[in-house]
Amino acid sequence: MSEFGELVALSPWLRGLDAAQQERVRRDLVERDLRAGAFVCRKGDPVEHWIGVLRGIVKVSNVSSSGKSVTLTGIAAGGWFGEGSLLKDEPRKYDVVALRDSRMAYLPRATFHWLLDASISFNRYLLQLLNERLGQFIGTVEIDRLLPPDARVARCLAHLFNPLLYPSVGTRLEISQGEIGFLTGLSRQTVNRALQRLGREGFVKLEYGALTVVSLDALRHFDG
Numbered sequence: 001m002s003e004f005g006e007l008v009a010l011s012p013w014l015r016g017l018d019a020a021q022q023e024r025v026r027r028d029l030v031e032r033d034l035r036a037g038a039f040v041c042r043k044g045d046p047v048e049h050w051i052g053v054l055r056g057i058v059k060v061s062n063v064s065s066s067g068k069s070v071t072l073t074g075i076a077a078g079g080w081f082g083e084g085s086l087l088k089d090e091p092r093k094y095d096v097v098a099l100r101d102s103r104m105a106y107l108p109r110a111t112f113h114w115l116l117d118a119s120i121s122f123n124r125y126l127l128q129l130l131n132e133r134l135g136q137f138i139g140t141v142e143i144d145r146l147l148p149p150d151a152r153v154a155r156c157l158a159h160l161f162n163p164l165l166y167p168s169v170g171t172r173l174e175i176s177q178g179e180i181g182f183l184t185g186l187s188r189q190t191v192n193r194a195l196q197r198l199g200r201e202g203f204v205k206l207e208y209g210a211l212t213v214v215s216l217d218a219l220r221h222f223d224g
Contacts, residue, residue, distance in 0.1 A: 007105065010054060010078045010168045016121030028111040032104050040096035040104055047085040047092050049106040053077050056102025057160075057175060059182055062094050073136065074099070074183040076160050078168030083126055086112055099179045132164045149186055151224035153194035154203065156184045157211070158219040174210045198222075 007029070008014045014022060031054065034040060040051065040058055053075050060072045060081065072094060075081055085092055086109060098104075115122045136159055143155045157180075161169055177191045184191065195211070198204045203219055205212040213219065 007052075007054065011052065011080070012167055013080075013122055013125040016125065017115070017119055021115065021119055021122075024111060024114070025107065028108050030106045030108075032106065034098045034102050034104060036098055036100045036102075038098050040098060040102075041082075041092055043092055043095050045092045047082055047090070048109050049082065050080060050086055050109075050112045051082050051096070052080040052105040052107070054103040054105050057099050057173075057179065058102060058104075059097050059099050060094050061097065071183055071185060073140065074156070074160055074179075076166040076169050076173060078166045080129070083112075083129065099182060100174075128164065132162065136162070136165070144185075148224040149184075149190050150194040150197050151222050152184050152186065153180060153191055154198055154219045154222035156180060157198075157204065157213065158216060161213050161216055161219075171214075172210060172212045176209055 008022070014025060017025065030049075034056075043062065055077055057077070058075050060075060061069055062072060063069045075096075081096070082092070116126075139155065139159075143152050147155065160166065160173060160175070160183075161171070163169075177188050177195065180186075180191045180195075181188045186194075195204070195206055198219070199206045201218070201222075203213070203215050203222065205214060
């Protein structure tokens with residue numbers, strides 16, 4: 001399969017485009033490899049691209065004026081982000097950092113807006129994406145304020161395996177305990193204890209540097 005063929009397989013919105021629209025995306029899209037720890041984009045930058053994760057995983061975060069950092073979400077392979085800032089035409093409101101070596105796709109602003117004008121299926125995809133993302137962020141507020149650590153880890157995993165936001169993840173994800181710690185704001189030791197419990201409950205199967213989800217629904221509703 002060609003590189004663009006792999007991208008089409010990863011991206012449901014691309015499969016909804018006609019041949020001419022797919023060709024323009026293929027021509028305009030830029031792909032970049034980033035090392036772990038590298039910035040995908042920075043807070044305050046002008047938003048010139050809609051960005052997708054082809055391989056790896058990235059962390060969306062923010063830092064207050066006092067230096068306190070908060071992780072907003074993690075984005076796994078198949079996920080796209082930045083549509084809100086493109087639609088509002090405002091500087092980026094967050095930093096995005098690669099948690100591991102990752103391959104990113106950058107679709108230019110002009111192409112993104114051209115698709116909005118040209119493709120009904122693309123508009124429908126964006127509506128579904130924005131609705132799903134809103135639900136995820138509302139859930140994140142609940143998690144941070146109401147739930148104990150084990151449930152925070154469970155819900156974080158459920159977010160990363162969301163089939164609408166990250167259609168290419170499947171049931172297995174390469175992710176370390178340290179990376180889950182970055183996404184949840186918990187220590188590696190706390191994450192380890194939570195994962196061991198989720199494994200005993202039969203919700204996940206653990207292996208070194210990866211895990212397989214056995215029951216996504218159980219993770220979504222686990223409250224500790």
